[in-house]
Amino acid sequence: MQTTTQDTPAFIKVRGLKKSYSETIQVLKGLDLDMYPGDRIVVIGPSGGGKSTLLRCVMGLENIDEGTIEVDGKPYIKGQGRTEKNAIDHTIQKQVGMVFQHYTLFPHLTILQNLTLAPVKSRGIPRSQAEEKARGLLKRLGLADKADAQPSQLSGGQKQRVAIARALMLSPELMLFDEVTSALDPELVNEVESVMMQLADQHMPMMIVTHDMWFAKNIATRVVFCAGGVVVEDGTPEQIFSNPKEQRTRDFLEKILHTENAA
Amino acid sequence: MSYDIDFFYTLKGIDTLMEGLLVTLQLSLTSIVIGVSLGFVVALMVMSPSKLLSWPATSFIEIFRCTPALIQIVWIFYCVPMLFNVFLDPIVMGVLALSLNLIAFNAEAYRAAIQAIPKAQLDASVALGLNKIQTNVYVVLPQAIRLALPVLVTNGISIFQQSALVAIVAIEDLMYMGKMLSTETYRPIETFTVVALIYFAIALPAMYISSQLEKRLKVA
Amino acid sequence: MSYNVNFLFLLDYWDALLEGLMTTLGITGLCLILGLGLGFVVALLRLSSNPVVKAVTTLYVEFFRGTPVLIQLFWIFFCLPLILGFEISNFVSAVIALTLYMGAIVSETFRSSLRAIEKDQMDACVALGIGGFTKIFYVILPQAILRAIPTLLSNSVSLFKESALVSAVGMSDLMYIGQNISSVTFKPVEMLTAVAVIYFLIAFPLTRSVSWVERKLIHKIAL
Numbered sequence: 001m002q003t004t005t006q007d008t009p010a011f012i013k014v015r016g017l018k019k020s021y022s023e024t025i026q027v028l029k030g031l032d033l034d035m036y037p038g039d040r041i042v043v044i045g046p047s048g049g050g051k052s053t054l055l056r057c058v059m060g061l062e063n064i065d066e067g068t069i070e071v072d073g074k075p076y077i078k079g080q081g082r083t084e085k086n087a088i089d090h091t092i093q094k095q096v097g098m099v100f101q102h103y104t105l106f107p108h109l110t111i112l113q114n115l116t117l118a119p120v121k122s123r124g125i126p127r128s129q130a131e132e133k134a135r136g137l138l139k140r141l142g143l144a145d146k147a148d149a150q151p152s153q154l155s156g157g158q159k160q161r162v163a164i165a166r167a168l169m170l171s172p173e174l175m176l177f178d179e180v181t182s183a184l185d186p187e188l189v190n191e192v193e194s195v196m197m198q199l200a201d202q203h204m205p206m207m208i209v210t211h212d213m214w215f216a217k218n219i220a221t222r223v224v225f226c227a228g229g230v231v232v233e234d235g236t237p238e239q240i241f242s243n244p245k246e247q248r249t250r251d252f253l254e255k256i257l258h259t260e261n262a263a
Numbered sequence: 264m265s266y267d268i269d270f271f272y273t274l275k276g277i278d279t280l281m282e283g284l285l286v287t288l289q290l291s292l293t294s295i296v297i298g299v300s301l302g303f304v305v306a307l308m309v310m311s312p313s314k315l316l317s318w319p320a321t322s323f324i325e326i327f328r329c330t331p332a333l334i335q336i337v338w339i340f341y342c343v344p345m346l347f348n349v350f351l352d353p354i355v356m357g358v359l360a361l362s363l364n365l366i367a368f369n370a371e372a373y374r375a376a377i378q379a380i381p382k383a384q385l386d387a388s389v390a391l392g393l394n395k396i397q398t399n400v401y402v403v404l405p406q407a408i409r410l411a412l413p414v415l416v417t418n419g420i421s422i423f424q425q426s427a428l429v430a431i432v433a434i435e436d437l438m439y440m441g442k443m444l445s446t447e448t449y450r451p452i453e454t455f456t457v458v459a460l461i462y463f464a465i466a467l468p469a470m471y472i473s474s475q476l477e478k479r480l481k482v483a
Numbered sequence: 484m485s486y487n488v489n490f491l492f493l494l495d496y497w498d499a500l501l502e503g504l505m506t507t508l509g510i511t512g513l514c515l516i517l518g519l520g521l522g523f524v525v526a527l528l529r530l531s532s533n534p535v536v537k538a539v540t541t542l543y544v545e546f547f548r549g550t551p552v553l554i555q556l557f558w559i560f561f562c563l564p565l566i567l568g569f570e571i572s573n574f575v576s577a578v579i580a581l582t583l584y585m586g587a588i589v590s591e592t593f594r595s596s597l598r599a600i601e602k603d604q605m606d607a608c609v610a611l612g613i614g615g616f617t618k619i620f621y622v623i624l625p626q627a628i629l630r631a632i633p634t635l636l637s638n639s640v641s642l643f644k645e646s647a648l649v650s651a652v653g654m655s656d657l658m659y660i661g662q663n664i665s666s667v668t669f670k671p672v673e674m675l676t677a678v679a680v681i682y683f684l685i686a687f688p689l690t691r692s693v694s695w696v697e698r699k700l701i702h703k704i705a706l
Contacts, residue, residue, distance in 0.1 A: 061606050094612045104607035108625045117621055118611035152703060329686035330679045331647035333658060338679060341671040345486045427551035431651055438553060451561040459550045466549035
């Protein structure tokens with residue numbers, strides 16, 4: 001299943017990533033991670049371990065203290081101290097898309113307007129072209145009849161699918177999913193996860209933070225166990241879920257799988 | 264500009280202004296004490312299941328919230344003595360007018376606060392076997408006061424400012440004394456500026472407290 | 484009770500009251516429009532990174548919220564002409580005073596609705612590469628204005644009620660005319676009650692509509 005070798009140059013290369021929210025609260029403590037072309041990475045780990053922060057750093061939402069992120073061998077983000085602003089390449093940032101836990105649709109715009117705002121206003125794509133693409137995406141995600149609805153009229157699962165479509169409008173080279181099913185009612189989780197599976201079938205590079213271990217097993221090419229602000233263990237889903245090497249990984253999985261079985 | 268700024272006469276009249284300020288503070292503080300306590304009673308009346316209690320209380324609140332404070336003060340000054348043949352001390356009349364206004368606004372603040380208490384809290388009280396009175400005293404009241412506090416402080420600041428309206432019915436408060444002094448000394452700029460600064464100096468710390476309270480409430 | 488209440492005489496004065504009401508509504512409407520514009524600009528200026536702009540606008544807002552409207556009105560009516568060196572009519576003084584008052588409270592309304600926009604929305608803008616002009620005019624401002632509408636409505640009711648103060652500088656608004664007639668006819672109870680009822684009939688539906696509009700908007704923009 002693993003498509004990578006040590007010789008292939010990394011697509012995303014994270015080195016020595018440190019991020020703190022105050023003098024005392026350090027969330028990432030020198031995290032290293034390589035993502036190779038074709039990888040779909042699922043990041044798992046205890047809450048507070050830095051999973052979401054890692055994704056937010058890759059999106060360029062957080063100001064990092066130290067470390068670098070490279071994309072295709074080119075410098076993307078470089079930390080210059082806790083109080084100094086990052087050096088960031090906005091051209092590369094535009095190739096990254098992200099979907100959030102709480103949908104973050106624009107509440108005052110219709111679904112279609114949510115999809116076309118960024119392409120039309122920020123990328124200068126002609127409106128008719130953007131709308132055509134938007135309608136196509138909505139149709140593919142089973143939301144064709146919702147184009148003119150307001151976000152407040154949609155269910156959580158529908159909102160999250162719209163949020164995915166909105167990110168896809170910009171044809172990203174990498175998609176980040178930050179606990180996108182955590183706020184959903186259990187019966188709505190599947191419709192969102194199956195859209196993500198569709199993207200996986202189209203070989204979209206993804207980095208996913210999720211608590212759904214069953215889904216993680218199915219979608220990931222690599223699973224990264226992140227705790228205490230560093231990558232503790234990294235391997236194929238089979239390795240991590242069936243035969244974890246590290247004691248911390250074993251403890252974590254035992255705890256969750258135990259709870260899942262009990263439920 | 265042909266007008267020479269000179270604070271001499273205004274400062275000479277500072278005693279007069281201080282007398283006025285004393286009246287202003289007396290009016291506002293008394294009204295605040297009455298407004299904070301009776302406001303809660305009126306809020307409970309509004310929320311009572313008995314129409315006999317809720318109807319008059321609701322009407323009272325709406326009348327005082329939906330008419331200018333000035334007409335309330337003028338009405339009470341001219342009409343109460345005529346209708347009821349009672350002639351009270353002007354300051355007592357002023358307190359009456361301002362308190363009624365503040366009771367209405369505070370009752371609304373308490374009502375909104377009580378409604379903002381999650382219903383689950385009441386369910387939890389039932390589940391814990393608290394009776395109605397215990398629930399009101401130990402669960403509802405403390406949370407209502409905490410939630411209403413920023414608005415109560417804001418309303419207190421408003422009534423302090425609205426108290427300037429009593430100058431129009433010749434109660435000798437800070438505003439009235441300022442107007443007198445400016446006419447006597449022909450120094451409107453200095454006098455009105457000093458009067459405004461006195462009001463501001465008292466309102467500013469209160470406004471600061473109110474915004475701090477609101478911030479604390481949001482964090483909690 | 485020695486006073487005979489008789490509301491019938493009011494019929495003789497209804498046209499005068501109507502004229503007063505028109506003045507009240509005119510001043511309220513004018514200051515509402517000017518105050519909304521002023522408040523909006525001030526709210527944006529307070530977000531400025533320039534410390535001088537920030538300090539001046541903050542001082543303006545705090546001062547007008549921290550002093551009685553009556554003294555603001557008197558200051559402008561009695562002092563401004565002395566400073567300017569020429570007379571200004573009581574109408575102009577009233578409009579300046581009430582506009583400055585309205586501008587201050589409206590700017591606070593806009594400011595808190597701007598603050599109420601979740602950080603999530605900013606994150607989404609970064610993730611979608613939306614910035615600058617587009618972010619401000621297509622994402623932030625429309626949401627801020629929608630959120631501000633209910634409070635702006637109650638700000639307008641406050642302005643309508645505060646407009647009664649212009650009677651103190653001799654503008655013949657509803658309050659002024661009511662007081663005049665009541666002292667001429669020696670019928671304050673009927674006259675002042677009638678004036679209060681007129682104010683109430685306008686302010687009450689507006690006040691009630693605030694919560695109705697709030698519910699409508701929450702339904703529209705809540706996520």
